[in-house]
Amino acid sequence: MAKKERPISPHLQIYAWGGHMALSIFHRASGIALGAGTLLLIWWLGSLAMGEESYILFQTYMSSIYGKIVLFAFTTALMLHMCNGIRHLFWDAGKGFDLDATRRSNYLIFAGTVIFTAAIWLLGLGLIGGLS
Amino acid sequence: MGKMQTPLGKVRGLGSAKNGTHHWWMQKVTAVALIPLTIWFVASLVQLTSSDYEAAFMWVAYPLNAILMILFISTGVYHLKLGIQVVVEDYIHVEMTKVTLQMIVTFGCAALGLTGVLAILKIAL
Numbered sequence A: 001m002a003k004k005e006r007p008i009s010p011h012l013q014i015y016a017w018g019g020h021m022a023l024s025i026f027h028r029a030s031g032i033a034l035g036a037g038t039l040l041l042i043w044w045l046g047s048l049a050m051g052e053e054s055y056i057l058f059q060t061y062m063s064s065i066y067g068k069i070v071l072f073a074f075t076t077a078l079m080l081h082m083c084n085g086i087r088h089l090f091w092d093a094g095k096g097f098d099l100d101a102t103r104r105s106n107y108l109i110f111a112g113t114v115i116f117t118a119a120i121w122l123l124g125l126g127l128i129g130g131l132s
Numbered sequence B: 001m002g003k004m005q006t007p008l009g010k011v012r013g014l015g016s017a018k019n020g021t022h023h024w025w026m027q028k029v030t031a032v033a034l035i036p037l038t039i040w041f042v043a044s045l046v047q048l049t050s051s052d053y054e055a056a057f058m059w060v061a062y063p064l065n066a067i068l069m070i071l072f073i074s075t076g077v078y079h080l081k082l083g084i085q086v087v088v089e090d091y092i093h094v095e096m097t098k099v100t101l102q103m104i105v106t107f108g109c110a111a112l113g114l115t116g117v118l119a120i121l122k123i124a125l
Protein backbone atom coordinates (compact mmCIF):
# COMPACT_ATOMS: atom_id res chain seq x y z
CA MET A 1 0.00 0.00 0.00
CA ALA A 2 1.12 3.54 -0.75
CA LYS A 3 2.61 5.31 2.23
CA LYS A 4 1.83 8.78 0.82
CA GLU A 5 -0.89 10.86 2.42
CA ARG A 6 -3.97 10.21 0.36
CA PRO A 7 -7.38 11.82 0.52
CA ILE A 8 -9.67 9.62 2.53
CA SER A 9 -13.37 9.17 2.22
CA PRO A 10 -15.60 10.80 3.24
CA HIS A 11 -13.75 14.10 3.63
CA LEU A 12 -16.37 16.38 5.06
CA GLN A 13 -14.58 19.74 4.67
CA ILE A 14 -15.10 20.06 0.94
CA TYR A 15 -18.86 19.60 0.76
CA ALA A 16 -21.47 22.34 0.85
CA TRP A 17 -23.65 21.94 3.92
CA GLY A 18 -27.32 21.22 3.54
CA GLY A 19 -30.10 18.90 4.61
CA HIS A 20 -28.81 16.05 2.45
CA MET A 21 -25.33 16.47 3.96
CA ALA A 22 -26.69 16.38 7.51
CA LEU A 23 -28.80 13.32 6.70
CA SER A 24 -25.85 11.51 5.17
CA ILE A 25 -23.88 12.01 8.39
CA PHE A 26 -26.90 11.22 10.55
CA HIS A 27 -27.43 7.96 8.69
CA ARG A 28 -23.99 6.74 9.60
CA ALA A 29 -24.19 8.09 13.15
CA SER A 30 -27.64 6.60 13.72
CA GLY A 31 -26.51 3.25 12.28
CA ILE A 32 -23.70 3.10 14.85
CA ALA A 33 -26.04 4.30 17.61
CA LEU A 34 -28.45 1.51 16.69
CA GLY A 35 -25.58 -0.92 17.23
CA ALA A 36 -25.46 0.32 20.83
CA GLY A 37 -29.26 0.09 20.91
CA THR A 38 -29.00 -3.57 19.92
CA LEU A 39 -26.92 -4.15 23.06
CA LEU A 40 -29.80 -2.65 25.03
CA LEU A 41 -32.32 -4.93 23.34
CA ILE A 42 -30.20 -8.00 24.08
CA TRP A 43 -29.85 -6.85 27.69
CA TRP A 44 -33.65 -6.56 27.93
CA LEU A 45 -34.20 -10.07 26.54
CA GLY A 46 -31.37 -11.49 28.64
CA SER A 47 -32.75 -9.99 31.83
CA LEU A 48 -36.18 -11.36 30.97
CA ALA A 49 -34.71 -14.83 30.42
CA MET A 50 -32.73 -14.74 33.68
CA GLY A 51 -35.68 -14.06 35.93
CA GLU A 52 -37.77 -11.44 37.67
CA GLU A 53 -34.96 -9.94 39.75
CA SER A 54 -32.75 -9.07 36.78
CA TYR A 55 -35.75 -7.81 34.84
CA ILE A 56 -36.70 -5.42 37.65
CA LEU A 57 -33.10 -4.17 37.74
CA PHE A 58 -33.28 -3.47 33.99
CA GLN A 59 -36.59 -1.66 34.43
CA THR A 60 -35.16 0.43 37.26
CA TYR A 61 -32.31 1.59 35.04
CA MET A 62 -34.53 2.28 32.08
CA SER A 63 -37.21 4.19 33.97
CA SER A 64 -34.64 6.60 35.43
CA ILE A 65 -34.20 9.92 33.66
CA TYR A 66 -30.91 8.73 32.09
CA GLY A 67 -32.56 5.55 30.93
CA LYS A 68 -35.36 7.55 29.36
CA ILE A 69 -32.87 9.81 27.57
CA VAL A 70 -31.07 6.77 26.19
CA LEU A 71 -34.37 5.22 25.06
CA PHE A 72 -35.44 8.49 23.48
CA ALA A 73 -32.15 8.68 21.57
CA PHE A 74 -32.60 5.05 20.49
CA THR A 75 -36.13 5.57 19.12
CA THR A 76 -35.11 8.80 17.39
CA ALA A 77 -32.10 7.12 15.76
CA LEU A 78 -34.27 4.18 14.70
CA MET A 79 -36.93 6.37 13.07
CA LEU A 80 -34.37 8.62 11.37
CA HIS A 81 -32.38 5.66 10.08
CA MET A 82 -35.51 3.91 8.84
CA CYS A 83 -36.84 6.98 6.98
CA ASN A 84 -33.48 7.85 5.47
CA GLY A 85 -32.79 4.17 4.75
CA ILE A 86 -36.00 3.98 2.73
CA ARG A 87 -34.77 6.92 0.66
CA HIS A 88 -31.45 5.10 0.18
CA LEU A 89 -33.40 2.16 -1.25
CA PHE A 90 -35.28 4.45 -3.65
CA TRP A 91 -31.96 5.95 -4.72
CA ASP A 92 -30.56 2.49 -5.29
CA ALA A 93 -33.51 1.81 -7.56
CA GLY A 94 -32.54 4.98 -9.48
CA LYS A 95 -35.48 7.01 -8.24
CA GLY A 96 -35.58 10.50 -6.67
CA PHE A 97 -31.92 11.17 -7.25
CA ASP A 98 -32.09 14.72 -8.65
CA LEU A 99 -31.60 17.78 -6.44
CA ASP A 100 -35.24 18.88 -6.32
CA ALA A 101 -36.52 15.45 -5.34
CA THR A 102 -33.73 15.16 -2.77
CA ARG A 103 -34.67 18.52 -1.27
CA ARG A 104 -38.27 17.38 -0.95
CA SER A 105 -37.38 14.03 0.57
CA ASN A 106 -35.10 15.81 3.08
CA TYR A 107 -38.22 17.43 4.54
CA LEU A 108 -40.18 14.20 4.44
CA ILE A 109 -37.44 12.42 6.37
CA PHE A 110 -37.09 15.12 9.03
CA ALA A 111 -40.86 15.40 9.41
CA GLY A 112 -41.32 11.63 9.49
CA THR A 113 -38.66 11.24 12.17
CA VAL A 114 -40.24 13.90 14.39
CA ILE A 115 -43.80 12.64 13.91
CA PHE A 116 -43.01 8.94 14.41
CA THR A 117 -40.80 9.57 17.45
CA ALA A 118 -43.41 11.86 18.99
CA ALA A 119 -46.12 9.26 18.35
CA ILE A 120 -44.04 6.52 20.00
CA TRP A 121 -43.51 8.57 23.15
CA LEU A 122 -47.00 10.03 23.40
CA LEU A 123 -48.49 6.56 23.04
CA GLY A 124 -45.81 4.91 25.16
CA LEU A 125 -46.26 7.32 28.04
CA GLY A 126 -50.00 6.88 27.77
CA LEU A 127 -50.60 10.53 26.90
CA ILE A 128 -52.84 9.61 24.01
CA GLY A 129 -54.61 6.38 23.26
CA GLY A 130 -54.32 5.21 26.84
CA LEU A 131 -52.44 2.01 25.99
CA SER A 132 -50.81 1.89 29.39
CA MET B 1 -12.06 0.16 -16.68
CA GLY B 2 -12.57 -2.79 -19.00
CA LYS B 3 -9.02 -2.78 -20.30
CA MET B 4 -7.58 -2.91 -16.80
CA GLN B 5 -9.26 -6.25 -16.12
CA THR B 6 -8.29 -9.68 -17.34
CA PRO B 7 -11.05 -11.49 -19.26
CA LEU B 8 -11.30 -14.02 -16.44
CA GLY B 9 -11.63 -11.25 -13.86
CA LYS B 10 -14.36 -9.68 -15.92
CA VAL B 11 -16.33 -12.91 -16.17
CA ARG B 12 -16.04 -13.59 -12.48
CA GLY B 13 -17.20 -10.06 -11.74
CA LEU B 14 -15.90 -10.17 -8.20
CA GLY B 15 -13.91 -6.91 -8.17
CA SER B 16 -11.04 -6.02 -5.89
CA ALA B 17 -12.87 -7.06 -2.73
CA LYS B 18 -13.25 -10.59 -4.20
CA ASN B 19 -16.85 -10.48 -3.11
CA GLY B 20 -18.66 -8.98 -6.09
CA THR B 21 -21.88 -7.20 -5.18
CA HIS B 22 -22.76 -9.66 -2.43
CA HIS B 23 -22.01 -7.29 0.47
CA TRP B 24 -23.92 -4.40 -1.09
CA TRP B 25 -26.83 -6.62 -2.07
CA MET B 26 -27.20 -8.20 1.38
CA GLN B 27 -27.16 -4.72 2.92
CA LYS B 28 -30.17 -3.92 0.74
CA VAL B 29 -31.98 -7.22 1.37
CA THR B 30 -31.62 -6.82 5.13
CA ALA B 31 -32.65 -3.14 4.91
CA VAL B 32 -35.88 -4.06 3.12
CA ALA B 33 -36.66 -6.82 5.61
CA LEU B 34 -35.96 -4.48 8.52
CA ILE B 35 -38.66 -1.99 7.50
CA PRO B 36 -41.72 -4.10 8.46
CA LEU B 37 -39.80 -5.71 11.34
CA THR B 38 -38.89 -2.32 12.78
CA ILE B 39 -42.46 -1.03 12.52
CA TRP B 40 -43.67 -4.16 14.32
CA PHE B 41 -40.93 -3.84 16.94
CA VAL B 42 -41.63 -0.20 17.70
CA ALA B 43 -45.38 -0.79 17.88
CA SER B 44 -44.70 -3.61 20.35
CA LEU B 45 -42.35 -1.46 22.45
CA VAL B 46 -45.10 1.12 22.85
CA GLN B 47 -47.42 -1.54 24.25
CA LEU B 48 -44.74 -3.03 26.49
CA THR B 49 -43.52 0.15 28.20
CA SER B 50 -45.33 -0.33 31.47
CA SER B 51 -45.59 -4.11 31.56
CA ASP B 52 -44.27 -6.05 34.54
CA TYR B 53 -42.12 -9.19 34.39
CA GLU B 54 -45.08 -11.54 33.94
CA ALA B 55 -46.61 -9.61 31.06
CA ALA B 56 -43.30 -9.05 29.23
CA PHE B 57 -42.41 -12.74 29.64
CA MET B 58 -45.76 -13.89 28.27
CA TRP B 59 -45.39 -11.48 25.37
CA VAL B 60 -42.01 -12.89 24.28
CA ALA B 61 -43.21 -16.46 24.90
CA TYR B 62 -46.09 -16.01 22.46
CA PRO B 63 -44.87 -17.91 19.34
CA LEU B 64 -45.54 -15.20 16.75
CA ASN B 65 -43.72 -12.61 18.85
CA ALA B 66 -40.82 -15.00 19.49
CA ILE B 67 -40.44 -15.70 15.77
CA LEU B 68 -40.64 -12.04 14.75
CA MET B 69 -38.20 -11.07 17.50
CA ILE B 70 -35.71 -13.73 16.33
CA LEU B 71 -36.08 -12.45 12.75
CA PHE B 72 -35.65 -8.83 13.87
CA ILE B 73 -32.50 -9.60 15.86
CA SER B 74 -30.85 -11.89 13.29
CA THR B 75 -31.61 -9.57 10.37
CA GLY B 76 -30.56 -6.59 12.51
CA VAL B 77 -27.17 -7.93 13.54
CA TYR B 78 -26.42 -9.07 9.98
CA HIS B 79 -27.28 -5.59 8.68
CA LEU B 80 -25.25 -4.07 11.53
CA LYS B 81 -22.22 -6.22 10.71
CA LEU B 82 -22.33 -5.24 7.03
CA GLY B 83 -22.83 -1.58 7.97
CA ILE B 84 -19.99 -1.32 10.47
CA GLN B 85 -17.68 -3.11 8.04
CA VAL B 86 -18.19 -0.32 5.50
CA VAL B 87 -17.45 2.28 8.17
CA VAL B 88 -14.23 0.44 9.11
CA GLU B 89 -13.20 0.25 5.44
CA ASP B 90 -13.77 4.00 5.10
CA TYR B 91 -11.66 5.10 8.04
CA ILE B 92 -9.07 2.41 8.78
CA HIS B 93 -6.30 2.08 6.23
CA VAL B 94 -3.75 0.05 8.13
CA GLU B 95 -4.25 -3.50 6.89
CA MET B 96 -3.53 -5.28 10.17
CA THR B 97 -5.83 -3.02 12.19
CA LYS B 98 -8.53 -3.23 9.55
CA VAL B 99 -8.56 -7.03 9.37
CA THR B 100 -8.49 -7.33 13.16
CA LEU B 101 -11.38 -4.89 13.52
CA GLN B 102 -13.40 -6.70 10.84
CA MET B 103 -12.94 -9.95 12.72
CA ILE B 104 -14.05 -8.34 15.99
CA VAL B 105 -17.10 -6.85 14.24
CA THR B 106 -18.06 -10.18 12.69
CA PHE B 107 -17.57 -12.12 15.89
CA GLY B 108 -19.19 -9.46 18.06
CA CYS B 109 -22.33 -9.23 15.92
CA ALA B 110 -22.65 -13.02 15.77
CA ALA B 111 -22.24 -13.26 19.54
CA LEU B 112 -24.81 -10.52 20.06
CA GLY B 113 -27.32 -12.21 17.78
CA LEU B 114 -26.82 -15.65 19.32
CA THR B 115 -27.22 -14.28 22.84
CA GLY B 116 -30.49 -12.62 21.87
CA VAL B 117 -31.85 -15.70 20.12
CA LEU B 118 -30.86 -17.95 23.02
CA ALA B 119 -32.65 -15.65 25.47
CA ILE B 120 -35.80 -15.73 23.33
CA LEU B 121 -35.69 -19.53 23.01
CA LYS B 122 -35.21 -19.91 26.76
CA ILE B 123 -38.30 -17.80 27.33
CA ALA B 124 -40.42 -19.32 24.59
CA LEU B 125 -39.65 -23.03 24.95
Ligand code: HEM
Residues within 6 Å of the ligand: A027, A028, A029, A030, A031, A032, A034, A035, A038, A078, A081, A082, A084, A085, A086, A088, A089, B027, B028, B031, B032, B034, B035, B038, B076, B077, B079, B080, B082, B083, B084, B086, B087
Ligand atom coordinates in the same frame (compact mmCIF):
# COMPACT_ATOMS: atom_id res chain seq x y z
C1 HEM C 1 -35.46 0.19 9.92
C2 HEM C 1 -35.04 -0.32 8.82
C3 HEM C 1 -33.67 -0.01 8.27
C4 HEM C 1 -33.44 0.41 7.01
C5 HEM C 1 -34.48 0.68 5.92
C6 HEM C 1 -32.00 0.56 6.88
C7 HEM C 1 -31.37 0.94 5.71
C8 HEM C 1 -30.01 1.06 5.54
C9 HEM C 1 -29.36 1.26 4.28
C10 HEM C 1 -30.04 1.37 2.91
C11 HEM C 1 -28.02 1.35 4.53
C12 HEM C 1 -26.91 1.54 3.50
C13 HEM C 1 -26.58 2.96 3.33
C14 HEM C 1 -25.60 3.16 2.21
O1 HEM C 1 -25.73 2.50 1.17
O2 HEM C 1 -24.70 3.99 2.38
C15 HEM C 1 -27.83 1.20 5.96
C16 HEM C 1 -26.63 1.28 6.61
C17 HEM C 1 -26.44 0.98 7.94
N1 HEM C 1 -27.41 0.53 8.84
FE1 HEM C 1 -29.38 0.41 8.45
N2 HEM C 1 -31.38 0.25 8.06
C18 HEM C 1 -32.36 -0.12 8.95
C19 HEM C 1 -32.17 -0.53 10.26
C20 HEM C 1 -30.95 -0.63 10.90
C21 HEM C 1 -30.73 -1.17 12.23
C22 HEM C 1 -31.83 -1.75 13.14
C23 HEM C 1 -29.39 -1.06 12.49
C24 HEM C 1 -28.61 -1.50 13.71
C25 HEM C 1 -28.77 -2.66 14.27
C26 HEM C 1 -28.75 -0.46 11.33
C27 HEM C 1 -27.40 -0.17 11.20
C28 HEM C 1 -26.79 0.30 10.06
C29 HEM C 1 -25.39 0.63 9.95
C30 HEM C 1 -24.33 0.53 11.04
C31 HEM C 1 -25.18 1.07 8.62
C32 HEM C 1 -23.87 1.56 8.00
C33 HEM C 1 -23.86 3.06 7.95
C34 HEM C 1 -22.88 3.62 6.97
O3 HEM C 1 -22.27 2.89 6.16
O4 HEM C 1 -22.71 4.85 6.98
N3 HEM C 1 -29.73 -0.22 10.38
N4 HEM C 1 -29.07 1.01 6.55
